[in-house]
Amino acid sequence: MEAKDLRHSEFSNVLEKHYSGRASDFSKRFLKWFLENIFRLDEFAADDACVDAKHDKGVDAIYVDDVSEVVYVIQAKTKTSDKAELGDTELKDFYGTLVQFGSAEKIEELEKETKNERLRQAITRNEVSEKVAAGYDVQGVFITNVPANDDAYNYIEKAEVIDLHDATEIAADYVDLDVDGGISERFDFDVSDSDVIEYDAGGASARIFLASALNLTKMKGISDGALFEQNVRLSLGNTKVNKSIKASIREKKEHGNFPLYHNGINVLCREILEESDQTISVEDYVVVNGAQSLTSLLSERAKITDDLKILVKLIEVKGDVSLSQKITRNSNNQNAIKARDMKSNHNLQQRLKAEVSKVSDGNFAYEIKQGESNKGKEIISNEAAGLVLLAADLEQPWSCHQKYKVMDDLHSEIFGRPGVTGARILALWECFQEIPTVLDELENKPFANYALTKYFIFFAVIQIIKDSSEGAHILKSLDEFSKNDQLDELAAGFAILARNAAIDLNAELAPEEDDYFDYKSDLKSPKWCRAMSAKLLAQHKKDVRRDKADSVADAFDELLE
Template identity: 65%
Template sequence: MEEIDSDDACVDAKHDKGVDAIYVDDVSEIVYIIQAKTKTKDNAEFGDTEIKEFYGTLQQFDSKDKIDEVFSETKNDKLKQAITRTRLASKVESGYDVLGVFISNARANDDAKAILAKLPNIELFDAEAIANDYVDLDVDGGIKGSYYFDTSDSDVIEYDAGGAAARLFLAPALNLLKMEGIADGSLFEQNVRLALGNTKVNKGLRQSIKEKGEHKNFPLYHNGINVLCREISSESEERIEVQDYVVVNGAQSLTSLLAEKSKITDDLKILVKLIETKGDSALSQRITTNSNNQNAIKARDLKSNHNIQQRLKEEVSAISNNNVAYEIKQGETNKGKIVLKNESAGLILLAMDLAQPWSCHQKYKVMDDLHSDIFGRPDVTGARIMGYWKCFESVESALDAIEDKNFAYYNLTKYFLAYAVVSLIRTDPKGVAMLNNMKGIITSGGEKELVDLIGVLAKSLAFDLNAEIVDKDEGAGAFDYKNELKSPSWCKKISARLVAQYSKDILRSKADPIGTLCSELSVAK
């Protein structure tokens, strides 16, 4: 989950009806009701009482009527806002499953395990389960027994590395799902990534599986799975039979396939790399570690060779006298330099230059759908990026002036405040000229003056923002900043009010005109 998603899910407060977080997975169509219990005593355990209470909590969310009742009764504004924001009632009514997730740093005792066996809609992450996620590669995991891969519709590439034999082939997805240990995870005991939960990768896999027309193309864009076995016991044109096997890379794929088993057709095949280790545990560990030590390719990596990003990298280095590294690809070595990731720069430009702070929670779009809009304009230069970045850092330092600290340090707030500051500056032609003169400001040594100016304006607007977010009507609900900051209409409305308030302060001689403040910087060379 992205940081903002986990923040949005949290509803923990007084009167939370036993719920600490609500997360709705629209791909899997599952509502996760999450409760966490901590104990301070070492080696603590919990029994069936806690599980029974949590089961009662879940019953409050298993129908639209019950959810509506919770909404009307609770005094917890976070819970109310989450129910509204996620459209929880309508989604449960439409058929979304409700799954409980119980998390604790204590161990479940036998009584707790016994009742959990009768309650399939509760998933447990106790001390033992959490610890098991940190896999010890010295443990020889996997499945003891035989299994055969169906190769009747695939050529097989054979490779002998001296100490190990390898086979590369396409296997039907339905054949692979017959391997033991997928559901309980025992097949993946050596896999250092495990299934990784409902990550973006898993969601993408499951969405691809649902599109039957894409099944024939699956091997074209799917990396496949790596399987180790102690022995390849027999081979024919139809099948390869193995003894004692484990999947060391592919847990995400197989768990996603299992979850969407009913959607799988005979056309869906998976690339399999099968390696016979002959019981060599050292070789097995090296394969496991290396096959899981490859970072996923992100959209920003695919854009790293784009001429725009290469140009901006050179320009940022030049304007900063080689002190700032504009990082365009994960894993770059920039020792001794201040690093500005192009993804972060894109979010800043999205809020301040394109005036869309409400879209800044969609970070994945910056280097993908929005790349040309953000970076492809002629006026986007290394100097512009450097200048806006320094301005943004100054805005962040003003967040402490916001009284509601939860709102102040919510991830989208800094982008909104930066947008409001720039909106104010753009009310005067000299302000616009200043924003378009970042190269002149930096090369003339005016960077500190620019940063100080932005800081003063940001703090002024932050103080005024406090008044805007206070509920003036006693009957009004609490301010749902998690929802409002993603709303274009709210952002535009509140920004306009902040600009209007600053204009009033000018008339009352409580603030200086924007033209006066920006005059010198607008013509700096």
């Protein structure tokens, strides 16, 4: 990605494609894109963070990191002109916004005074005043889709409480996960100022040395992620680790100590071509541990001195794929990695992958690891499928914002059941795809666009279907419908019931302008979800009796014949 790609004329189409139902304008879409792709929040946490609305006091999002004990106050300012730049005026205004978070007392005052219910609820829900009183830092994050000018950069040097992410910074931080990985060319490592340790393990030859950080930033594929093909985590964006690395880079007097603080990077290559006292030349290389370090170095390359060196473990694998995978797995196991990666070879997941492909005649791919090559197929990620099962089978829509549990704590409970087959997953998935169109029926648009809402409605409709004998039969026969190519009829019937449920839900919810309810908390409450689902079921029965709605039998008439 380049800075020009973020211009309004270029990027608006990208945001429209990916966020058409989750935000109403370019600025709000850009904010959510940033939170998910650069700040590395999942869609649930990103939605929770956003408070952008009238009377927002200059705050567009609030995110509390309890690990690093930081309250992030985020503001987005986008510009429509392709020639626009960011100066210091808006940064100064944002500094004034941050003053409101200067103490617990000021935050409590802001909470009382603001007319923006989303901001008030975010402050309350995240216990911002209490955490600032307990010692949490407050950090401003200013984002924009245009480059910053010298005035802006000069101001940022003084205003340490503001992290600036302009178009140049964002483009450098962004990692395109769809880009093919691996660098198939030569690279020369500078070892002129380092001793080299040689190690021969029999199956592979290794070199360990200190490399110039400036030399490493010349490796291709850092900004687009191609260099990190086998690194299970890629760059994690604006994490505590990345901020710490960047802080060390900016502190020039610490450059000599950098190898003492840093674990180094692991590089695999097909072949070591030649060696001398000055360089080690390699052919076809990939970084399997060190994405965060190299992306941080690239973004701060202007501040790197000759004293800054990185420990490099270079391993020649000679095309041995098995050895390469083993090195990747073990080197990354020393750091936190996603449970999904660890479960990718689990028997349950491998079986479901094969079953989905078979029952769909190869039209669907059950993706068990990010980066698989499934071109031309409709993708169902195992993590997304797990959330659908969590809402429908385990009846826990309120837990669907904790998607990390799908491949971890709840993996066996969700997937390890005899009834969980590839055919069942495909059937439920097709029904779930009807939910986005149903959300248009909801009058409360912020509620409709919230990530958890779709799982609640899915759960509520499943409860309606399950309540009738016909519906119970349908749910027990999902495998049969998938195998008999009746998914279109199944999805159509589900859509009828879901649309009726959405209309009934409008009647149950107070209009936004009269009584703004805290849906971000309610949708995470088992009590609220169960109670509201019961109300929708009761209303469905009344509507059927009064001939105001289709029954479950009517909706699935073709399948029950």
